Amino acid sequence: MKRSFLLLAFLFSTFYVFSFSKNEKSLFSKKEIRSIILVSNLDTVKKADTIKKKEKKFAFMPMPTLTYDRSQGLGAGVIAMGFFKADNSKKVPLSRVVAVGNYATNDSYYIIFGTRLYLKEDYWRILAAVGYINYNFQAYQTFEDIDEGSQTSVYETPYTTKGSLFAFAIQRRIFENFYLGIGGSMIRTDVIVTLPDKSELVDPNNTNSLAIPFSFDTRNSIYNPSSGIFIDGRIASIPSWLDNDEDFVKTMLYVNHYKKLGEHKILASRFAMKANFGDVPFAAQDYIGQTDLRGYTQGEYRGNQTYTVQSEFRNNFYKKWGYVGFAGLGIAYRKSETGAAAGDWYNSGASWSKPLPSIGAGIRYQVIEKDSQKINAGIDAAVGRGDWGIYFRITEAF
16 A cells, blocks of 8 residues: 555656646646645555554453452452454354463462363354462361370361363354363372371372363353353263273253343353262362352362352443342252261261352443453452352353
8 A cells, every 4th residue: 555655646746747838737736736645645544544453353351359268368369361253253252361370378379371262153162271270278077086085076177289280172063052072181289188187198189081061052142141041061081091090970060041130130040060970089079169159268068069059130230330149059968978078067977068058249340342242350249158258250250
């Protein structure tokens, strides 16, 4: 474009000089030539600006994070997310890349990089993540109390999980709204348990899995849905022939439902199940907490199976501002002779925990609106049975 403009200016200047004579007017006046050059210049700038706007396809958002719970203490970090279209598909959700780092006052820290890609008119969905963790937590275990005549007592048992992980999942749309695929993970960690006598037990925990992920998705938006259903499941095998110490199966199922109640008002509900079968090691057990049931941060209710339900009311009450209110209920299952749990549940010998209620609220702020897809950030506070937590998030809890 620049070369064409210079050639055009040169031709007009040449024609202008050689068209002068003593008694004749030039075909173009100086004023007209200036106008032509100005119009050409403006056209060049306009087209360059259009190209620049077209090239801006990546929405980048770095944000600081601040969290607090009874186990980790105060935590500070950063989360950086980028939203973009991974190909030239017309109807496809925004793909994203994310980098997350955090450090807490109990000396826990982690760094994780991940991506979710939506490709070929949403026929393909790809997930990948890699990271390193140093996570200090606790469980509740029985040990013989020598001072009490070899009677067993329940102790809060600190442990550290330290190591690296890699996970992936690839799904393809099989028929309308249904996806099926293959996935897997490699986890290389050491679990360091601090015993009641302050000695340490180091348990290497290498877990290699192959999984079948599946999903059913009718949501009208990936990041801020107001209607539809999302079913997300996975069946993972951790066999001994993949260099695992134990042979077991992990299953996971999420069922989310979204209903619009009015202008800017949404009711979101979720059922979550995590069930493990076989020789499940301590490090592979699940516990009530995180986004499955906010308000539980101590890991007190831990076992081979957990089940939770929750509902959340969302209201975008003013421009980019909104709030949420939520409540839920959970229950955990363990083998009565070997499980890990707290207080009266453990001492009772029962396999099922008591019902575990949760209630909380949060604030939201819309940080990105791109291609009619809205993405919120926010902070939640929740309380459970004898526990509580504060959660910082980008995108909704579910």
